[in-house]
Each structure stands twice: as structure tokens, then as C-alpha cells.
Amino acid sequence: xxxxxxxxxxxxxVNRQDRLPISIQVDADRLLTFWMRxxxxxxxxxxxxxxxAIIEKEPPAKVASTLxxxxxxxxxxxxxxxxxxxxxxxxxxxxDEAGKVAPNWSLPLSLMPxxxxxxxxxxxxxxxxxxxxxxxxxxxxxxxxxxxxxxxxVSFDWSDDKEIWHPMPFDYGIGSAxxxxxxxxxxxxxxxxxxxxxxRVYEPFPHELRREAADLVQGRPRSALLVAVTALETGIKHYxxxxxxxxxxxxxxxxxxxxxxxxxEIIPALHKARLIETDLFxxxxxxxxxxxKWISQRNQVAHGVKKTVKSEELTDFIxxxxxxxxxxxxxxxxxxxxxxxxxxxxxxxx
Numbered sequence: 116x117x118x119x120x121x122x123x124x125x126x127x128x129v130n131r132q133d134r135l136p137i138s139i140q141v142d143a144d145r146l147l148t149f150w151m152r153x154x155x156x157x158x159x160x161x162x163x164x165x166x167x168a169i170i171e172k173e174p175p176a177k178v179a180s181t182l183x184x185x186x187x188x189x190x191x192x193x194x195x196x197x198x199x200x201x202x203x204x205x206x207x208x209x210x211d212e213a214g215k216v217a218p219n220w221s222l223p224l225s226l227m228p229x230x231x232x233x234x235x236x237x238x239x240x241x242x243x244x245x246x247x248x249x250x251x252x253x254x255x256x257x258x259x260x261x262x263x264x265x266x267x268x269v270s271f272d273w274s275d276d277k278e279i280w281h282p283m284p285f286d287y288g289i290g291s292a293x294x295x296x297x298x299x300x301x302x303x304x305x306x307x308x309x310x311x312x313x314x315r316v317y318e319p320f321p322h323e324l325r326r327e328a329a330d331l332v333q334g335r336p337r338s339a340l341l342v343a344v345t346a347l348e349t350g351i352k353h354y355x356x357x358x359x360x361x362x363x364x365x366x367x368x369x370x371x372x373x374x375x376x377x378x379x380e381i382i383p384a385l386h387k388a389r390l391i392e393t394d395l396f397x398x399x400x401x402x403x404x405x406x407x408k409w410i411s412q413r414n415q416v417a418h419g420v421k422k423t424v425k426s427e428e429l430t431d432f433i434x435x436x437x438x439x440x441x442x443x444x445x446x447x448x449x450x451x452x453x454x455x456x457x458x459x460x461x462x463x464x465x
Contacts, residue, residue, distance in 0.1 A: 116179060117171050117277045120242035121269040123152060124164045124250060127261055127298065132162075134300040139249075141309045144171050147249055149300075152269070164298075165269060166250065168242040169277075177230040182273055185222070186281060190214040193228045202226055224284040231284065239271060239285070245312070250298075252311045254326070255318040257299045258441065258455030263327040321350035321440050329433050336424040337416050343429070344374070344413040347436045351377045354443040358385045375407055378439075395442045405435070405463030435463060 129135065129149070136150035148167040153160055173179075181191040192200075192214045202210040202222070209220045216222065224235060247266060254261050272280035299305075311317070324346035331339035351374055356363040372381065379397040386393060398406065409432050415421035437456075444452035 116174060116182075117169055117274045118238060118242065118283070119167050119169045119270075119272045119274070119280060120239065120246065121165055121167050121271070122243075122246050122266045123269050124166060124265045125262070125267050127164050127250075127259075127265050129164060129298045129300050131300050137300055137302070137305065139305050139309050141245065141249070141312050145169070145245060147245065147309075166246050168245045170238075170242060170245075172238070174234055174238075175230055177228065178234045181228055181231050182281070182283070183275075185216065188216040188218055190216055190222065190226070191228050197226065197228060199226050221282055222284050227284050235283065235285075242271075248312055248317055249308060251318040251323070252316070253298050253305070253308045255322050256304060256308055256311070256451065256455075258437065259298050260329060261326065263323070263330045319350070319353065319440070319444070321346045321353060322437075324349060325433055325436050325440060328436075329430070332426050332430055332433065336426045336429050337421075339426075339433070340409070340413050340416055340424050340429055343433050343436050344410060347439060348374050350436075350440045350443055351382070354447065355381065355385065357447055358382075358389060358391075374410060375403060378406070379403060391446070393446060395446065402435075402463045405432075 132151060136148055138146060138148040140146055146167075146169040148169070150165055150167070152163045152165045154163070155161075177191065184191050190210050196212070196214075200210060200212050200214070201208050207217065209217050210222065210226065224232060227235070243266075250265075253259070268285075271283040271285045273283055274280045324342055328339045328343035328346060331342060352371065355377065371377065382396050385391075386396065397403070412421055412424065416424065441452045441456045
């Protein structure tokens, strides 16, 4: 059998819609397809980027038989029968006590036999994780600014032939946000992202935080500032832990020196000790002053001293943080990372 989970990626776009639909074979059993969904609303055609995650998987026999029986308007019953039967609205019996289903009704997962209720959540999570991890790595790989959580459920289906699809029982949940930069549909990059997934390489957590900060800029700039500085501090600690693994537990459990000290003194000293040649750190004098200014503003916000933060200036700082995080990615082996830097990470925005 095949199972397909479809998410729309709200607010996100690609640089070349003419390349869609495009399919990426993650491995022998898992396939991702990106395509544009067209919806006419109030006389206007709206197009939304969507992603199908498809997996070939043989479920337990009772799960398979339950899904096939639903095509014949029959709900498979447990022994004793599952709770909630008969299932009905005020004036319509949707499922009677014998398991007969009224035509053209979708049933909730909670009404399924125990085997389906136990099996489906893990399957759904597997497909959801595949989409989320691929999209997050794709954005990370191309520095595509975007929402912290752009994913919205469209459908969850199954098929015996990969041609005709039938709806799965499903409990719904939705999340959405905005995007600023199109995802690159170059096939080489998309296949490289698939290799990330196959090799269990995922977007670093500091990148998730800086993306979350960008999401908050317009509506909650003070919160955005707190998250942005946390993204930087977390990225610094992660990078130092990779340079000096024996410091990991110390960094996690004890207060560390200020971020400026770590970037300007500790990291360059570790580079020198490990014979790492780079001119990315320390930052130049203006960049150091710029970073100190924003760290100070973060502290003032955290202590209730500063009441307002300018969104436009904060956006520039988040880009500054992003550049530093990609510099760390470059120094930890991702040769492509410097291509995603929007400006010299050593120099503050002008």
C-alpha cells in the first residue's frame, strides 16, 4: 500500500514555478513531490506551494482490511466494539451499531478499531517529519527566509495502486506563517537536501530560533529580540562544543561568558589551538560595537527597562545573526554555507 500526506507551505514560494511539479526520491520507499495548488477565490486565482510525502508500506492486516472495508461503507469493529457507536448527528446516523457507514461521510480516527488508532499516528508523524525536515533543511541550505512553521494539513490518503487515492481517518491540526525568500528548485540542491535526510543531518536548532525571531519581528519585536539573541548565543555554544567536545556539558550546565567575549576571544583562541585558519572571527571593531549594542538592548528588554524595539533595525540584526550562524556552518564542514551569507558576517549592517 501507499500512503500520502499533503501539506501546504503557507507564505512560501519557489524561485521557478515552471519547474513544478518536481519529485525527489529520498530513498527507496519515500518520495517527496512539490507542486502548486490553485484555488479560485473571489474571482482571483491563488497559488500555494504544496508538498506530498509518499511512502510505500505494508500495514498490519487489520489496518489494511479496515481501510478497504471503508470503501464499501463498512466500519471494521473490535470485539467488544469500539466506543461511540452508533455515531450520529442530530438527525443522521453516520455509523450504526453494526458498523454500516452512511455514504459520503468521512470518519474520525477516534472511531477506528484499535489497530488503526495505534498504527496511524506513528505513520502520520513519519510523513510529517519527512516534510518538515526536508523543508527546514532546504531553507537552511539556501538561506531562504521563512516561517517558523508554515505547514498546514491538506489531506492524508492511502492507495492500493498509487493512482486512485482514498482519504485516511485523521485528526486535524494547522500551523501557518510567512516567507520572504523563494526555495531553490535546482535539482542538484534538492537532491543534496535529500542526502541530508538520508544521512540524518537536520537544520541546526539556532537556525530554527533565528527563523522564529524573524516571524515575530512585525507583531512582537521585543520577543523577537529575545529569541534572536538566544539564537546567537545557542549557535555560539553549539559551535564551541564542536570545536571542544569536552566543554559541552560545562556549556550546558554553567553560566558561560558573554556572547561578545566568546566570539571575540574564546573562538579565535580555539581556532589558533586547533590550527583552523579563517578570517571570519573575531569580528571587526564596528561589528563588535554593533553586537554589544543589541546585547545591551536585549538585557534592557529582559529587565523591563526598554519598552520599544524598532522592527526595521531589528530585522537587520537578525540578518547579522544569520550571517554568523552560516559562518559557523561553513567552519563545521558545510562548504556551501558562505554562499548563503547576505553580507560579510564580520561587518555590521549599514
